Amino acid sequence: MNVLIFLIPVALALGLLGLYGLFWSLKSGQYEDLEGAAYRILQDDDIDRK
């Protein structure tokens, strides 16, 4: 049962990491445009500039 001492904090930490991810993505506007982001990745305009 001693293994619980590691496992429970690890489970909690992973959960908190996910939660932090959600808050971060909300704050940085990741949910502003769900449709556009899917197409933006296909654009090549950043290649031309280099």
Next chain:
Amino acid sequence: MAASPDFSHFVKTDAEGRSRIDLAIDGITCAACLGDIETAMKRLPGVVNARLNLTSHRLAVTFDAARIQAGGLTGALEAIGYRAYPYEQRKVEADEAARFYLLLKCLGVAVFAAMNIMLLSISVWSGEGASMPPETRDFFHFLSALIALPAAAYAGQPFYFSAWNSLRQGRVNMDVPITIGVSLALALSVYETWRHAPQAYFDSAVMLLAFLLAGRVMDQAMRRKTRAAAGNLAALKGENALRFTPGDRETEENLVLTPVAALAEDDRVLVRAGERIPADGVIESGASSVDESAITGETLGKPVRLGDNVYAGSINGDGALKLRVTAAGNAALIDEAARLIDAASAARSGYVRLADRASQLYAPVVHLAALATGLTWYFFLGAGVHDALVVGISVLIITCPCALALAVPAVQAMASGAFFRAGLFLNDATGLEKIGEVDTVVFDKTGTLTLPEPRVANAGDIPPDLLDLAARLAHSSSHPLARAVVRSAGAAPALPDARETPGMGVAAPFGDGEAWLGSAAFCEIESPGAHADASAIFVRHGARWARLLIRQTLRPDATRVLDHLRESGLNIAILSGDRPEAVAPIARALSVESWSGGLKPAEKIAFIDERVAEGAKILMVGDGLNDAPALAAAYASLSPIDAVHLTQTQADAVFLGDRLAPVAAAIAIARRARALMRQNLFFAAGYNVVAVPFAMSGHATPLFAALAMSASSIVVTVNALRLRGPGKAVTHLLGEPKSSGNEPARKASSPKPVAAPSA
């Protein structure tokens, strides 16, 4: 005319001194538009950054105001085929967004907590009896409390606040039993943990919050999408006014095209023949006749002269007017309408939402049952105080209104999605329930049964080549009658070298001779006599000529929609502010027996009240300012998107496009939504009837509570998904071309100019 309007009103300057403007864009059809628009913007000199939001169809541009004007941006967009207009974010929309993000955060926290507590709870349940020592179990309960308490405090905020607000107003809404249930479950679990008891309900409390929040996030996401689309539509109406630069001499050179939103009181504006009047005002010079059909429903022009009031939304006739803008609201007509609206909506506000009615019934029953259970165990079954308390609270936890509270929002989210696809925007969630209950539909005539703008009524009797010629000539004129001809005909290029004689007509060389469009005298035709209720305009080429009758025409599918509504068992009536002689032929064409014309707003209300006294539930469909009080008085209301602003805000939902089919769709969807809500509520009640005896007999283990709660929530949500379909069925029945996916906004707002399909 100035090349592009003066948009400086909408431009904001950020901290680094750069200017920023938000534009609503019309005409975005696919993902490729994203690249087109952003590249076109970034190529312009002075543009720092441009970012298009493909979800809301808005473009944010940061630019250097010294190098490019905002008008240049919209000009460049127009050159590549997109209509753009500055967009000002309204407060409601910002509030909706903030609420959506709060709910999403709460959902995140609740799901995180539910997952981790479930991890611990399942270990406890599976280790029950043998393998898990009591110390480990207590430790797990303690950890659960550590996660659950802060998580529930954070994620429950939307419910706690709403429950508190409703209690303060002396009412009970669904959030009250939720709050009580969650708090008691947590309190009991903490107490049990402290006593080293074998059972705790942390997982139930947090999972309940997670399920409920998921329902609300769904609902809010749909509402936000609708709001954004409606905001774009409002912006893309993009009305401009010709304003004399304030403080300068009022000459032609000082006229600047200004967005209507930027007009202020005491500005002087020029309204040319055939233009829409941009704001309420007093005539300072000029005389004309105005078509106030958008305001009063009256289709005959009203002569106006110096000192008369004119209202925003009316159409100027054939004289130029100079107006002094007056603040909205000091116009007698609008005051009258506002007063009637206040009175009518006070009478109507008694409506209690289905979910609240259910919870008013539910809360006392459940709380009394829990109390009775506890007392019974204590007094008759010989349980101790603690055991009686535990059984009593477990009744509350089992009946926790999970399914009940999800029953309505889940259907609502689906229904507003279905409304959106059918070209309808819900203003108010209660509207959905009310539209589903109506048994009588009352239509206004002008602008509701008929198209808001007049068209050629006898297009079928005119040789197609002459009609086409008329449209090509009409392109060169801004006269209201010429505009109507353009709208009715298909796309055709303007004739070169056309000369307009103001107030008379247009002439141009065509073929081997001359072509005329205008009054009988202008075309040198002997007029065949005036027509009763239509304006006539003539087209002549050589010896051939035709008379075009211009009047309000019915919406293309009005007959079919009304037939369909009658078949669905609804009574139909027409109430119009227009002359009875103008209403009669329309009523006859639509075979509506109950109609009256020449009504004042108060008389419309009187008619509605009379029907209400007979027990009817009325859906009022209207667009004019004169309809606004009747919309407020009716049980439920709809208005077309072209309606005046005040009227739209009174309507429960607004519909788009030239067709009347959305009215039938709204009723069909709302009826189905109502049926599903009732099914869900009955299911939730049935679930409680089955589950409560378990809890009362003291068999409600945490495992049982968790299973019952998730199962019932999932059943209710899946049932709500069955709403998909009825809206499509109706539009199909009415022969509407397949709706273009999820973009009714684009469909409805684009075809203002030439390309209007001749219906």
